[in-house]
Amino acid sequence: MTCLEMRGFQIWKGYLDVATQEAVVAVVRQLVLAAPLFQPDTPYGRPMSVRMTSAGSFGWHSDQRGYRYISRHPDGMEWPAIPKKILAIWDRVTRLERPPDCCLVNWYGEGARMGLHQDRDEADFSWPVVSVSLGDDGLFRIGNRTRGGKTESVWLASGDVVVMGGDARLTYHGIDRIRFGSSRLLSRGGRLNLTLRVVT
Structure with missing residues (x-):
């Protein structure tokens, strides 16, 4: 396991071993059953290429009213609690006593991307x-x-984990593309990204 420093971003390569990755995917599958993936629109009325859901006290959402956190899934159900296996990653890499309020789950299928943005x-x-x-x-x-x-x-x-804090907290970042089929972790391919955030 190595840590790359890029513009204040801490990029922990190979932070999660295969067994831990499989365990986290299993709890994410349960999360998605409780709060199904949905495809939000940007404020400009265009559908995003990723599908998403959330866990925790808040979920992130986007539509023509703008980007924001909401307290319930767009279908009306409460967001499920953030699984302990995911909270354990936050605890290990941040060593903070305060837990995150939101775990955003983004699923990237073939051709999906995420443009440069700030988490603000x-x-x-x-x-x-x-x-x-x-x-x-x-x-x-x-x-x-x-x-x-x-x-x-x-x-x-x-299995890589990125920590965005300090000077990197408001730096623009994004995902240009994925190498579809480069991993065997997900049976149908694609990329899952979990983003843990303190909201309030």
Whole structure:
């Protein structure tokens, strides 16, 4: 296991072993049964290429009203609790006593991507964001605190964990593409990304 430092991002390569990855995928499958994946629209009325759901006190949502956190799934049910196996990753990499309020689950199928963006819908940017990669490789692009300028990219593999805190907390970042079928972790291919955040 190695830690890469890129523009303030801590990128823990191979942080989760295969057994742990499989265990986390199993609890995510249960989470998705309780709160099914959905495909949100951007505020501009275009469907996002990822499908998503959440766990915790809040779930992240996007539609023509904007980007925001909501207290219930768009279908009306409460969000399930964040599984303990996922909270354990947060505890290990942050060593913070405060748990996250939200675990956003993004599923990337073939051709899905996530444009450069900031995570800025939270109330307090002093808390880090923790990102867990499972399944197919994703090309992670890191920008700057403002739009434009040079960027850097690194491939995130299954089991990699990224911590975005401090100066990196409001840095633009995104996923340019995935290598569909590069991992055997998910039976149908694709990439799962879990993002743990303190919201309030």
